Amino acid sequence: MHRLLSLLVITMLAGCGMLPSPTPAPSPAPTSPPSPAFPSTYLSTVTPSPVPALLPTPLPDGSFRLSTGDGLSLTLSADGQVSGLEIDGVQLVTGSAPALWVRDMSRAADPPVSNLLSNPGFEGEAGWETLMARDAEVAFASDQARSGNRALAVAATGQGMGAVIADPVPVIPGHRYRVSAHFLSRKGYISHPSGSAVFWQRDLYRYPYRATGLYLWWVDATGQRIGEEPELAAALHWHAQVWRRLNREVNAPEGAAAVQVVVAARPDEGDTVWVDDVALIESPEADRPLTGEVTLRGGTLVQRTNLPEAGLAFTVTYTARSGYIAVHTQVADTTGQERALEVAWGAPVSAQGWHWWDSIRESRPITTPMRYFNAVSADFSTWMPMSLYPVTVVEDGARGLALALPLDQPRVALLSYDGGAGRLEGRAFLGTSPQAIHLAPRADFTLNLYRTDPAWGLRSALARLEEFYPEWFDSCLNPDDYAGFEQGDFASQSGVQAVARYDAEGVYTAHYTCADMPVKMDSADGPPPTLDGGWERVAAYAAGDNPLHRAHARAFQVGVAYDADGEPILKHVGVFPWAPDVWEIAWVGNLDPDLPEGYGQYLLTEEVDRAFTQATAVGAQLDGVFMDNFMATPTVDLRPEHIAVADLPLTYSFNDYRPGVHTMSSLAEYLAALRAYLDSRHGADKGISINFWGLATVNFLAPWIDGFGGEGEVQKKPTNWNPAILDYRRAIADHRLQLFSIQEPGLSVADVKAAGERALFYGILLRRGPHGTGWEAGAEEALERYTALVRAYNGRGWEPVTYAHTDHPDVAVERFGSDVFTVHNWGDAPATYTLQVDLAALDLGAPSGVSELTTGEAVSFTIEGGDLLIQDTLESGQTHVFRVLRLEGSHEKPGGQYAEGSSPHHRRTA
Structure with a gap:
């Protein structure tokens, strides 16, 4: 069988388009391609169908x-x-x-109401008591203060955490309250906890993680604290080189008579975090x-x-x-x-x-x-x-x-x-x-x-x-048209040669780009880098001799997003699997193509246009563009130059109540420009694919996307591979192609089979990522089998309404096309169930038979009241794939793919 390569490996070449480590090898100046035409305003090339108005x-x-x-x-x-x-x-x-x-x-941010806390500035110990001091020293210190003479100081002697709790303050259930404070780190940033967008957007607020930030512990009328731990209100996300404001508004829950504010800090070993000017107010805005x-x-x-x-x-x-x-x-x-x-x-x-x-x-x-x-x-x-x-x-x-x-x-x-x-x-x-x-x-x-x-x-x-709005869900990418999928840096001479080879193999190729702004720093054996050192590195590249590095660094300087303090917004600092030998600092970028010399223009000219132009020059066909870390940095950009060129409505920061550009909106402007460029220069059949990280914000970018990739672990930390996230991402991808790269080492055959059963249910193409090392013998072969099974039906397109259900609470159904049904047992025990399919709703007529894909066997069925009934048993975690055969006959394509019923949701053909 053809090898199936995913659209989502993030470790190829420099990894996420990073500025390289010091003393790069000299390279000749490239020939600058003609610049694409950038739209001066947001250009929506995904035009809704005209629907006549009905008169009031x-x-x-x-x-x-x-x-x-x-x-x-x-x-x-x-x-x-x-x-x-x-x-x-x-x-x-x-x-x-x-x-x-x-x-x-x-x-x-500065309402005309009184602070309900008696000692918000830690000017002594009154009103506060230490709640936790684990491998950390907690003190009311005078070496730093945002106002007054003192601040709370938490100094880590190990990987510890310190916290203080305020005296109870009376509250009224249902009323709104706001809690805020300012945080400062000697090191300039906090590295624990860390995680993907799913962690920061969702999991952090649902599970008991220990984070630097503000917590609330509600108290009932008897004086008893509600719950075993306080609830997280807001967590500090990395950057604290200057006093950083955190803020959260909440509604007092039923049963609450009072609340205690908890201030916690989790510095890195040897670091100190200061906190000052804590406030708890009843929100006056109605x-x-x-x-x-x-x-x-x-x-x-x-x-x-x-x-x-x-x-x-x-x-x-x-x-x-x-x-x-x-x-x-x-x-x-x-x-x-x-x-x-x-x-x-x-x-x-x-x-x-x-x-x-x-x-x-x-x-x-x-x-x-x-x-x-x-x-x-x-x-x-x-x-x-x-x-x-x-x-x-x-x-x-x-x-x-x-x-x-x-x-x-x-x-x-x-x-x-x-x-x-x-x-x-x-x-x-x-x-x-x-x-x-x-x-x-x-x-x-x-x-x-x-x-x-x-x-x-x-x-x-x-x-x-x-x-x-059918246009929002269409795609030019039909998985049945390709033997496999590959992404990489195809803007180089070797990359162009690879494109030509993939063309001959029928493999879809997408040029790799990245939404983040990462910079390689010094050796991982050395001390952690400073944020100022990171920008000094960028400035050195901007003033260097290499024209590509100059353009890349200048794009960072122009395109980096700012917070309310005028500070570049930090994504992370660390040593990561994709660059294990060096420290990496990554910042948040604004990709608005209207920014002169900005990151959006850099990606379009120095990455996308250069790759397509060089491929075309040698007769090779590059099929699309891939973007890594898609919406991995959702936040509000308050940089004035970025606000000035925004073409989509602003939102505002919930920390500071200042208007700004959401990174979702600037990315939408970039995607519009990218789509216009591809359509005008290289044809409407060129796809845009992504590594799907963000939640919710991606909804409003999905109309531009043809292929939805993903990656992560499937056993130990299945952040991207749990039912709630898989349900959501399947729904947003809709009919379009979904892929997933397993980046987890040490998997057994049973582990891979468990992941494969879920992939069968959702119609997701799996592959083994470069960090999926040390697998048990036979695991790779098991993965290939599941990939082949999914390819047999996923081109038909997932449909939101199944018109089918089961009589067992643990057994769920999805539908692909009009006649393929995937059924999965989410329970811990075997389940015997009946699958019931509404034949009339799906226009299936009188079926001639039913086949089950994983076994290749015919399945017995009955028809009652116009519904098709299949009785079946599934082991825990098992998936079956049923295809309803029509009386008028059906034929299969070579390779086992179904001939009729392929997805009608493909657009932009050349």
């Missing part, structure tokens, strides 16, 4: 009704309140309520409901609301289309100042007793007055809530209602249901700045409201989103 209906009382043509209608009063929301004539609201709300956070006159304009309804005392003006536009209602909200600042705003649109849906869907597989009954959401952090430097999925659903078994965020509009937003207020809403975190000269002082976001099939929960919402 004026009602006798001055209100208006919008209808979608499929049984959903929304009624707005003359002043913009939601007075009706119906599905098939069933009213879902119990009374009128404003649809639009705003919460002004522009002055939240949600403000907004109303305003609604007028009929053409085929839309427009509501305008002006708040001169707040310096804000709002315009909400409602457009009914076939199947959904688009609600577009724009806010404009009239003061000329920086603004940080929570802007929410929602409907007063009475959903008590309904179900809220967290994912494609899990739901919760709505039974308590809590807020229901499934969020991760959009910022690895603090908690910035963002919905993991771009859609949300509530349903009562008879009807379902969805809110969705359009995938071509990158925004940080939270979709939720407020069980106390009875409100289904989308809340966007928007910023405006006079520095954003491309944007004017405006920001906006859009929500789509539509009905769903309650039987399929969140899956139905995803399927309908694809129905409305």
